[in-house]
Amino acid sequence: MRITIVQQGVWHMARESMPLAAGYLAGCIRADPVLATGCEVSIANFSGTVTPLEMAVRLLEDGVPDLVGFSVLGWNLRQFSAVAETLRQVDPGVTIVFGGTHVANQAARIFRLCPEVDIVVNGEGEFAFTEIVRARLGMMPLGDVAGISFRDGAGDVVTTPERPRILNLDAIPSPILEGVIPLTDDDGAFRYDVALMETNRGCPYHCAFCYWGGAVGQKVRSFSRARLRAELEAVARAGARTVVLCDANFGMLHQDMDFVRDLIEIRDRYGFPTALETSWAKNKNATFRDIVRLMKREGLQSSFTLALQTLDDETLGTMNRRNMRINDWKELAAWLSAEGLDVYAELIWGAPGETPASFLRGYDELARHVTRIAAYPLLLLPNTDFTDRRAEHGFITVRGERDDFEYILANRSAGLHDHLRMTRFLFWARLLAENLVFRGLWPVLRAVAGLSQSAAILSIGGHVEASRAAGAEILRQAAHAAFADPDTLAPALEFCCTDRRFDALIEDWRRQVLDHRLPPRWRRSMAELIRFELETRPLVDPAHRNFPEVFEDEAGDIPHWQVIRDYDIDPPALIDRARTADRLTEPPGVGRHRFRFRFRQGFGASVRSTNHEVTAHYLARVESLSETGPAETGLAETGLAEADPSFAQRGVMMASKDQIVAVIDETIAEINETRIEKLPLDALDGIVLYGEGGVLDSIQLVNFLVGVEEKLADRLNLPVTLTSDRAVSRRISPFRSPGHLADFIIEEAALQAAE
Numbered sequence: 078m079r080i081t082i083v084q085q086g087v088w089h090m091a092r093e094s095m096p097l098a099a100g101y102l103a104g105c106i107r108a109d110p111v112l113a114t115g116c117e118v119s120i121a122n123f124s125g126t127v128t129p130l131e132m133a134v135r136l137l138e139d140g141v142p143d144l145v146g147f148s149v150l151g152w153n154l155r156q157f158s159a160v161a162e163t164l165r166q167v168d169p170g171v172t173i174v175f176g177g178t179h180v181a182n183q184a185a186r187i188f189r190l191c192p193e194v195d196i197v198v199n200g201e202g203e204f205a206f207t208e209i210v211r212a213r214l215g216m217m218p219l220g221d222v223a224g225i226s227f228r229d230g231a232g233d234v235v236t237t238p239e240r241p242r243i244l245n246l247d248a249i250p251s252p253i254l255e256g257v258i259p260l261t262d263d264d265g266a267f268r269y270d271v272a273l274m275e276t277n278r279g280c281p282y283h284c285a286f287c288y289w290g291g292a293v294g295q296k297v298r299s300f301s302r303a304r305l306r307a308e309l310e311a312v313a314r315a316g317a318r319t320v321v322l323c324d325a326n327f328g329m330l331h332q333d334m335d336f337v338r339d340l341i342e343i344r345d346r347y348g349f350p351t352a353l354e355t356s357w358a359k360n361k362n363a364t365f366r367d368i369v370r371l372m373k374r375e376g377l378q379s380s381f382t383l384a385l386q387t388l389d390d391e392t393l394g395t396m397n398r399r400n401m402r403i404n405d406w407k408e409l410a411a412w413l414s415a416e417g418l419d420v421y422a423e424l425i426w427g428a429p430g431e432t433p434a435s436f437l438r439g440y441d442e443l444a445r446h447v448t449r450i451a452a453y454p455l456l457l458l459p460n461t462d463f464t465d466r467r468a469e470h471g472f473i474t475v476r477g478e479r480d481d482f483e484y485i486l487a488n489r490s491a492g493l494h495d496h497l498r499m500t501r502f503l504f505w506a507r508l509l510a511e512n513l514v515f516r517g518l519w520p521v522l523r524a525v526a527g528l529s530q531s532a533a534i535l536s537i538g539g540h541v542e543a544s545r546a547a548g549a550e551i552l553r554q555a556a557h558a559a560f561a562d563p564d565t566l567a568p569a570l571e572f573c574c575t576d577r578r579f580d581a582l583i584e585d586w587r588r589q590v591l592d593h594r595l596p597p598r599w600r601r602s603m604a605e606l607i608r609f610e611l612e613t614r615p616l617v618d619p620a621h622r623n624f625p626e627v628f629e630d631e632a633g634d635i636p637h638w639q640v641i642r643d644y645d646i647d648p649p650a651l652i653d654r655a656r657t658a659d660r661l662t663e664p665p666g667v668g669r670h671r672f673r674f675r676f677r678q679g680f681g682a683s684v685r686s687t688n689h690e691v692t693a694h695y696l697a698r699v700e701s702l703s704e705t706g707p708a709e710t711g712l713a714e715t716g717l718a719e720a721d722p723s724f725a726q727r728g729v730m731m732a733s734k735d736q737i738v739a740v741i742d743e744t745i746a747e748i749n750e751t752r753i754e755k756l757p758l759d760a761l762d763g764i765v766l767y768g769e770g771g772v773l774d775s776i777q778l779v780n781f782l783v784g785v786e787e788k789l790a791d792r793l794n795l796p797v798t799l800t801s802d803r804a805v806s807r808r809i810s811p812f813r814s815p816g817h818l819a820d821f822i823i824e825e826a827a828l829q830a831a832e
Contacts, residue, residue: 078115078116078117078143078144078210078213078214079116079117079119079140079142079143079144080103080106080116080117080118080119080142080143080144080145080146080210081118081119081120081121081136081142081144081145081146082096082099082102082103082118082119082120082121082145082146082147082148083099083120083121083123083132083136083145083146083147083148083157083160084096084098084099084120084121084122084123084148085122085123085124085125085127085132085152085153085156085157086123086124086125087125087150087152087153092268092269092270092682093122093124093268093269093270094122094124094269094270094273095258095269095270095271095272095273096120096122096258097252097258097273097274097275097323098148098177099120099122099146099148100120100252100253100257100258101202101203101249101250101252102146102148102202102203102206102207103118103119103120103252103257104249104250104251104252104255104257105203105204105206105207105249105250106118106206106207106210107250107255107257108250108255109207111211111216112207112210112211112214115214116210119142120257120258121135121136123135125152128156129156129157129159129160129163132156132160133159133160133163133164136160136164137163137164137167141164141167141168141171142171143170143171143172143213144171144172144173144174144209144210144213145161145164145171145172145173145174146174146175146176146206147160147161147173147174147175147176147177148176148177149175149176149177149179149180150177150178150179151179151456151458151477151480151481151482152479152480152481152482153480154179154180154190154480154481155479155480155481157175157191158190158191158193158194161173161191161193161194162191162193164193165193172195172196172209172213173193173194173195173196174194174195174196174197174198174206174209175187175191175194175196175197175198176197176198176202176205176206177198177202178288178458178459178460179458179459179481180197180198180459181197181198181199181200181459181460182199182459182460183197183459183460184197184199184226184227184234184236185234188228188234195227195228196209196219196225196226196227197225197226197227198224198225199224199225199226199236199239199240200224200239200240200242201224201240201242201243201278203243203249204240204243205222205223205224205225205240208221208222208223209222209225220235220237221237222237223237223238223239223240223241224237224238224239224240225237242278242279242296242298243278243298244298246275246277246278246298246299246300247300247301247304251304251307251308253274253308253311253312254304254307254308254311260311260312260315260317261315261316266316267312267315267316267317267318269317271317271318271319271320271321271354272312272315272317272319272320272321272350273321273322273323274305274308274309274312274320274321274322274323275300275322275323275324276299276300276305276322276324276327276332276333276336277297277298277299277300277324277330277776278297278298279295279296279297279298279325279780280295280297280325280326281295281296281297281326281779281780281783281784282325282326282359282397282398282783283295283397283462283787284386284396284397284398284462285395285396285397285428285461285462285463285466286386286396286425286428286455286456286458286461286462286463287458287461288458288459288460288461289325295780296751296776296780297326297329297330297776297779297780298776299330299332299776302332302335302336302339305336305339306339306343309339309340309343309350310343310347312349312350313343313344313346313347313348313349313350314347315349316349317349317350318349318350318351318352319350319351319352319353319354320340320350320352320353320354321353321354321355322353322354322355322356324355324356325356326356326357326358326359327355327356327357327358328355328357328358328361328362328364328365328368329358329360329362329364329365329779329800330364330775330776330779331364331775332775333364333368334364334367334368334371337353337368337371337372337377338371340353340377341371341372341375341377344377351377351378352377352378352379352694353372353377353378353379354379354380354690355379356382356384357381357382357384359384359398360798360800361405361409362800366412369381369413369416369418370416373416373417373418378694379418379419380419380420380421380690380693381413381418381419381420381421382420382421382422382423383406383409383410383420383421383422383423383447384422384423385406385422385423385424385443386398386423386424386425386428387424387425387428387431387436387439388424388435388438388439388442388443389430389431389435389436389439391430392428392429392430392431392435394430395428395429395430395470396428397462399790399796406422406446407446410422410446410447411446414447419448419693420447420448420449421447421448421449421450421451421689422443422447422449422450422451423450423451423452423453424436424439424440424443424450424451424452424453425452425453425454425455426452426453426454426455426499426503427454427455427485427488427491427496427499428455428463428488429463429470429471429472429488429489429490430490431490431491432490432491432495433491433495433498433499436499437502437529437531440452440506440530440531441529441530441531441532444519444523444529444530444531445520445523448516449510449511449513449516449689449693450506450510450511451507451511451689452503452506452507452511453503453507454484454485454499454500454503455485456482456483456484456485457472457474457482457483457485458482458483464483470488470489471487471488471489472485472487472488473485473486473487473488473493474486479564484560496560497560500559500560501538501556501559502531502534502535502538503559504538504555504556504559504565504566504569505534505535505537505538505556506531506534507566507687508552508566508569508570508573509534509537509538509573510530510534511689512566512570512687512689512692513614513615513689513692513693513696514570514573514574514614515610516610516652516696517606517609517610517648517649517651517652517655518533518606518607518610519533520652520655520656521603521606521651521652521655521661522591523655524654524655524658524659524660524661525595525596525599525603525655525661526591526594526595527594528594536586536590536591537583537586538556540582540585540586540589540590541553541556541582541586542556542557544582544585546578546581546582546585547578547581548572548576548578548579548581548582549582551568551569551572552569552572552573552579552582555568555569556569566687567685567686567687568685570684570685570687571684571685573614574614574615574617574621574680574684575617575618575621575684576621577621577623580611583607583611584607587603587604587607591603598663598664599664601645601664601667602645602646602651602664602665602667605644605645605646605648606646606648606651606652608644609644609648610648612624612640612642612674612697613674613696613697613699614696614697615676615680615684615692615695615696615697616638616676616680616695616697617680617681617684618681619638619640622640624640624642626640626641627639627640628640630675635677635678636677636678636679637675637676637677637678638675638676638678639673639674639675639676640673640674640676640697641671641672641673641674641702642671642672642674643669643670643671643672644669644670644672645667645668645669645670646664646665646666646667646668646670647665647670647701647703648670649699649701650665651665670701670703671701671702671703672699672700672701672702673699673700673702674697674698674699674700675697675698675700676695676697677694677695679695680692680695683695734819734820734823736793737789737793737795737819737822737823738815738816738819740785740788740789740792740793741761741785741815741818741819742758742761742815743788744781744784744785744788745758745761745781745815746758747784748773748777748780748781748784756772761814761815763814764814764815765813765814766778766781766812766813766814766815766818767810767812767813768810768812768813771812778812779800782799782800785799785818785822786798786799789822795822795826797822797825797826798825799811799818799821799822799825
């Protein structure tokens with residue numbers, strides 16, 4: 078039997094995206110002792126810009142496979158449906174399987190949209206896909222395959238019982254170690270943009286907009302350290318510069334520190350990888366901070382994300398994120414910045430409860446503390462709480478022009494006009510700020526001209542949209558089409574980074590708009606600052622900047638361009654002043670300030686990707702050549718368990734210890750259902766939860782604590798965090814017993830209320 082597994086990325090990239098999901102499926106078939114001898118399995122891995130025509134031609138070159146599995150996401154459902162239609166025309170007997178987060182539990186709709194699909198996989202697909210192949214070979218009835226949907230002889234949809242989550246992740250063959258995914262190209266170089274890995278699966282949170290926990294389970298399960306270390310060694314030997322983890326909350330578990338230690342040791346041996354990117358834990362505990370310090374000390378690159386999504390309290394509630402301590406984000410942002418690390422934040426526009434005023438207020442507050450904000454529109458995704466409760470929230474949506482996502486037109490707190498207005502803002506914010514066209518300009522405009530970052534972004538956008546100057550039409554059309562076609566950002570970003578007409582538009586804005594907002598004594602300094610910002614953008618070709626002289630050098634084996642530039646002021650010093658000042662009245666002194674810029678080559682392959690984390694690596698490294706020498710810029714036991722009447726005055730409802738113990742006992746009972754060796758529910762005070770002699774390992778502890786947090790927030794209005802630094806640093810562990818934990822919760826609630 079010939080089997081082909083198809084993947085398609087979302088972007089066009091100079092190198093392939095690593096087909097990890099397809100590799101898992103192919104690896105399971107090759108590892109099956111029966112299927113391995115009778116099945117020939119291959120992976121078809123396509124770039125985001127490949128058309129259905131091109132995909133169909135490639136799949137048909139050697140004849141239609143007997144079974145084709147598609148890894149479906151919102152951006153490729155329509156393309157894959159078109160390819161499936163073609164395959165069915167050529168061979169009516171082909172078996173077509175759709176799996177992935179966008180189609181799981183959506184069989185009725187998928188069969189209606191794409192009648193050519195035979196089977197939809199619901200949930201984790203590795204072992205389900207293997208059993209589908211066995212059924213196709215007549216080795217078992219299709220109806221005995223758990224976790225799938227198909228149509229019976231009468232055309233009715235049949236959904237089999239839910240498949241249990243894969244508890245032993247090491248049972249899934251590693252496509253990296255088994256050679257299922259080739260790691261190098263014909264020249265021996267690492268063939269992918271980044272090396273994709275998973276250290277664990279599962280997400281303990283229930284965010285209303287996200288299906289991560291639903292897709293792979295709420296309980297966190299981990300791959301073994303030995304397997305992960307072997308995979309790291311394999312990608313290091315292949316020359317992978319960056320490892321990207323497909324985890325939901327890396328840095329939450331103690332074994333995450335082991336992974337980072339292993340990565341650093343392997344990098345020191347092989348020279349690779351040099352960077353680690355991931356979705357960091359939402360609640361940043363002591364383990365996260367220890368990992369950050371280690372990465373900084375060892376020079377391991379990363380971007381650190383504050384996944385806030387909103388700063389509005391009502392909206393936090395509709396997002397089901399009240400149990401996350403986002404109020405700590407200012408301290409965390411300051412700590413990361415003080416450590417000299419790249420930190421950015423995420424916001425989502427369009428959630429129920431949010432208004433344009435509340436969103437922009439949160440955006441501007443956040444902009445005072447982080448250098449980069451990634452702001453996205455809310456999409457209604459299948460299987461999420463927002464989608465299930467769409468009528469309650471008043472969502473009005475429209476499907477994308479080329480994708481299958483649902484874009485928000487209106488909800489109960491914001492109408493159509495509000496969404497159109499905010500879509501325009503998101504376009505300009507993503508173009509000018511998130512994707513690093515400007516970086517240091519925003520704090521200076523705030524401190525000198527009193528312009529918030531959102532007001533400055535809209536000022537530039539409004540001027541360009543009204544301009545009839547050369548090049549303005551390109552950005553105007555992109556901004557106006559942004560709601561119907563999110564892909565307009567890519568060509569607009571390329572224009573901003575490669576076309577000198579964009580520089581002219583900014584100069585025109587400065588003269589006609591900004592100068593009238595500035596004290597006259599500041600105009601020369603602002604002009605120099607804007608020139609500095611434009612000249613230090615990522616560089617595709619030195620000819621685009623009209624630099625008089627450019628030198629080439631290499632850092633390791635990475636080619637760079639070097640440029641020497643003079644300014645009348647010291648722009649980095651001005652930016653640093655503005656970031657820590659509410660107001661700047663006096664401009665910097667005028668004199669010659671010389672800098673060396675070092676641009677990493679190769680940005681041309683990424684200029685249209687809109688991936689700001691990649692773009693950040695191509696910003697100019699700035700070195701001052703001044704006479705002073707070069708300098709690169711780039712709780713203890715508190716006794717608060719006693720009731721404090723002042724908390725009632727602050728509006729904090731303190732629960733009784735009996736109520737808290739009941740929540741703990743209920744959560745333990747839930748965990749008991751998944752355990753082979755049951756805990757004595759009638760004698761819980763006699764057990765040790767965690768630590769020496771504890772009944773829970775670190776993963777089980779995290780799942781248990783998240784369950785307790787959620788019940789405390791939902792039932793008792795106690796939004797406490799149980800994995801804080803205070804918890805892990807106590808002399809007597811609060812996880813010693815349920816009683817100790819209940820006392821700690823009372824103290825923590827009091828402390829958090831006081832803060």
